[in-house]
Amino acid sequence: MTGRHHSTVPEQRIDTRSGTPASPQRPGYRHEVQGLRALAVLMVVVYHVWLGRVSGGVDVFLLISAFLLTLSFTRKLETGTPLDLLRYWVNLFRRLVPMAALTIVVTLGAVLIFVPRGRWTDILDQAWASLLYFQNWLLAVNSVDYYATDHSTASPFQHFWSLSIQGQVFILWPLLFAVAAVLSTRFRVSPRRILVGLFGLVFTGSLAFSVWQTATNQAFAYFDTRTRLWEFALGSLIALALPYVRLPLLSRVVLGWAGIVAMLAVGFVLQVEQQFPGYIALWPTLAAAAVIVAGSTDHRFGVDRFLGWNPLVKLGDASYALYLIHWPLLVIFLIHQGRESAGLFSGLAIIAVSVLWAVVTTRFVDRPIRQLKWAARKRRRSAVVIAVCALFVGLPLGVWQLQIHTAASAAADNANNPGAASLREGFVPFGDADAPLMPMMTALNSEWVTLDEACAGEFDASSYGVLQSGCNQTTVENPAKLAVVVGASHPQQWVAAIEPVAKRNNWDLVVLRKGQCPFGAPVGQEPVENCDQWNADVLAYLAEQDPDLVFTVSSSSHHTREDDRLIPGYEEAAQQIMADGAELIAIRDNPRFPVNMPECVEGSGQEDPSCTFEVSTKLAPVNPVAELAARYPSLHSIDMTDLICPDGTCPPVIGNVLVYMDDNHLSETYIETMVPEFERRLFFSLGASGSPGTAP
Template sequence: MTSKDPAVPNPAGQDHETVQIQRIAQRDPAAVSRSGARPGHWRPDIEGLRALAVGVVIAAHIGFPYTAGGFIGVDVFFVISGFLITSLLLREIDKTGTVSIAGFYARRAVRLLPAAATVLLATLLAAWIWLPRTRLGETAVDAATAALNVINIRLAQEGTDYLNAETVPSPLQHFWSLAVEEQFYLAWPLILLAIAVLGAKLSKPGKFTTARHRHRGPGRTIAIAVFLVIAAGVSFWMSANWTQSDPVWSYFGIHTRAWELAVGALIAVGAGLLRSVPRWAAALGSWTGLAAITASVFVLDERTVFPGTAALLPVAGTALVIAAGCVPHRFGAQTLLGIRPAQFVGKISYGLYLWHWPFIMIGPTVMGLEDVRLRHYLVLMAGALLVTVATFYLVENPIRTRKPLVQVPSRALAMGGGLIATALAASLFMYAQPLPNQSSDEAVEITGNETTVWELLGESSDTDIVPANLTPSLDDAVADVPALYEDGCQVDRNDPEVNEDCWYGDPDGDKTIVIYGDSHAGQWFPAFNQSATASGWRLLTMTKANCTVADIQEHDPILEREYTECEDWKEDVLDYLAEIKPDVVVATAYDRKDVIADDPDQAWTDGWVETVDRLQEVAGEVYYLADNPEIGLNVPGCLAENPQNASVCIGHVDDSNVDPERREATMAAVAEAGANVVDPTPWVCDLERRTCPVIVGNLLVYRDSNHLAPRFVSLLTPRIAAMIPLAAEAAAPGSR
């Protein structure tokens, strides 16, 4: 998000025409349109729109009531930026017949990079001091990609990776919108330059034609407009058609956001034609546009498929306000947007946007808060406002008004390169720092033979020291996943297809066991694979990201809609199981699901019973493996923060289930339906002390808040083999 157009802002460094436009605008904004000039650098209605945009973004981020749709503030900024920067480029073409690419990027460097680099470096320092050491590497990568304007691509990749579904948002995540704009403007000046050069060659000066008039030829304007219409149409088509199926890439990608910038650019191209609009219509249009933006904040929310067609409302509203401002009129929305508080917030909105998110993500830790309330966020935002004002007057303004930088593009570009290099160097330094040694002491190594997990489980709740031989290490915990992930046997969210090639165990076995479920089924793979191999059974894994096998309708938080791919996948899995007729099916899934139903708890229980009934039609034995206890906090992160007091990270049995009553009801219902019920809680928790240790011997139990670590699971094989014996003859399919 770029809150201000990056053109040279100081009158001393501007051309005479620009200075006159700004002076006239300050006295009579409507006179800018009457003057016949291109839109100027400053318009009070746009400044007010900036204030509105950053305000609703912050309101949504801090959970202010009824502002869940405040994320549309970014879309408002996209349209504003498209309009202002295109206006500047067109004015340059009008005057010179060309575009100075070096000058364009020099202006952007002077305007954007000082504040951005300040926030990046300050956030890296704050992360170093206050965030868990396990997050420093990711934060460093985020800072580097933010400095290079590709963080939106990184976030899209991370967001589609199921292993990162529970990752705490990055304190630099908000830089994605700046990356989208910079990617758009990497090509846009070059396209305008090409059109200008081509137009100049095709237009020969006549007897009564000056070079300046030739620059303003209607053919060039039409060519620019046609290009923008095509680009906007293609981008909007992709947004409307791809957001539903690929929401993460659609949200962060330039391909589905470019149309919003192009809409603003089209207004700049047609600014001259807009002057013929009646004043009363312009005033009405500005209020209508402001109402559309405001309505977006209240009618859209986190469940809205966005951007898609839903982005039309805030984009159209912003376009109406900006277009109306090109017409001389009174009593329009500018009377509200032009008030002094809005003008001040609009002036500093770029810095406020940059600072607010790190304050939200790191501020509660600095304040020692665990249960963060709205009042705490309001205090943090007051702090962000103070820091923003300081940054504006101490960093932004002094640099962007410095004549040696403003008047010599090479110096501005050198400064920008230096700031980017500094941010990259700081990121590299942080990334290269290893986690400090938690302890020089080594814990008892659990081999599964002489020393077993259950022998040490009872005394593990008193473990205070993170051992030096912890397996996996805190650095490696997040990436420590079962082998089926690398084999592509954990089906992604967007993929409804069944992978029929996920066979393990004994390839020559004549009996088959199936693990069926989501990642909480896949986490048990190491134990089932060992057991199947030892027993001479084939093992088939049927797992899909966040897809519960209960026969329910589910809302997915990443897709932000009904998880239809899960429903389709489950039907195809059951059809495939009917073909192979497995001897045993073990079904399990994470209990924390968003059930779409009037009575979610009853729908959950009924859904599991329906699934068990269908599985019993195709399999000899059906086991319902209840969900494992979850800790409720990121275990590696907690241990990294408390290396000498690891016991504060342990879980408690009474708090380890999503809904204990529903869990008990489901286990009873599926048992009555004929399934064998297995509760894994005694395998990972001390039922006498009612605690769930996170370190047992030298083993890390959880790789996040709810997934068990593969090495720990592999050493539970004897427990699983005792509860689900594969050596015994299974009943024939359909024998019940």
């Protein structure tokens, strides 16, 4: 699910004293809250399938879950009922895990049938993260873009991030109640007052942190549990304050409808994609709070009449299953169909199938497991149910990953996969002609080349705020030179060739990268946030470090154009670098394509014409940096196009090696087969500036 529309998993009605389902007829049961949950999940589903803005459903679910939990635990504290946290946790997860496990297994089956192998490894990793409730942290570390409009590039398990956050809070919140119980006894203060103080602190601290981190690192903040705690705390504070709220009937009627209208208006009124979950999330949470405070009015015009409508309440019962299934169904459909979004009729079909699945699995899987009296009697029996569900997922998942690893280990053989070496004049093929392609489709996610060590010591970049997170190094003793690679992902891919050259020639190597930010002088037209600042900091850092060699990609191609063009601001940046005494290496950009090359090979075969392109339709006839290289002696151009697109044609496979890992990035495996020729051309270009005797 994308962050624009994702919600946390809808919680079903449970008695938090035992973790078992609560009866709709029990005193205090609030039909309007169940209807509110159903409305929120419908918002999430509709926004995922058709629309392109934040729905606010995620925030509503977080608030509701904390509200209900707080009502139950506060009642326990005030009546002296033992909290019995272990019993609560095992019963709760006995209810949550089975449906999650079923969704994961069914989704894995669909992945096996419909999803290209190149995406398997990441998806399998996310399946583990989903099962073990740390999916949000995995996505945060990987800085996944939850505002991406193309859902076909997402993982079918991305929506488990919210379930992970909720699972973590379901562990944390009861501990806070236990702390409140101790403090209440120790200081003889009302438990409710202690709880107001505790959740007030959580609300204030988390909201402040959320605003700060959303402003500084929104991609991480979206998945960070800490930035979401205030929404849970707000739900808890409402539950604690509700008994003391006395509003006239008419005011409650107006408040309820105002809350519903405000909640539904979030995605239509606000352009908030890059602001969640900061202060802007107060809109949907306060809107939901208004509905809860309005409560059950029994007025013929009250919003509770609408929210208590039986079909809506029934959908609220199945909202957990609906949330779980709709996203993988949507994503796998888009992947299989090669589409970025669902149309009207496809979307209706996806929603209909999702609702049918939710109703059926809730009735015949979820409810029977929750009502297992055998498991509810003893904690260890509930733990057995959880363990069985974990094995239900873990065994096939582990076997699948083991098979991938074994196949990759057995396939690696340079004799069978010469890559660019096969283009050398007089090359004689040898090895197994029927050997599998390298890299294997299931290993494409490991084709990103990075240096393992973060910049430190003399190369520390922490004084340049936007540089440090993308700065890595490899150092040697008594280095002959300092080489620095700067730019976005296309310069980064060439580290697969530059690093072995640096090691052979005893160079220190530093890589400065920022995704989607081409290197050049600041130009005032940023492709991504802080790109101009990053470029300015890079120039300052280079001036401080005084490198001998600076590697860049000087041009930029695009799959919709028939040429590549000099990067804006490149000449100005080059002049500054060369004025400081460095030799500038300008690598020409590689062609980019409208199709994912490995997936094209997998689906159509490497000989299919749809997987091959003429270089004349992707790059300019003359290298865009050639004119600059002729004017500046310290600017050295390297063009590897003839090894990527031999004889004017760009094939997906050369020498039994996949040339590309996607639609625009060269595979590390193929670049490694170009290293000898890359090094030869580098030192030929450097000429007298190169290190004598080091060229191969």
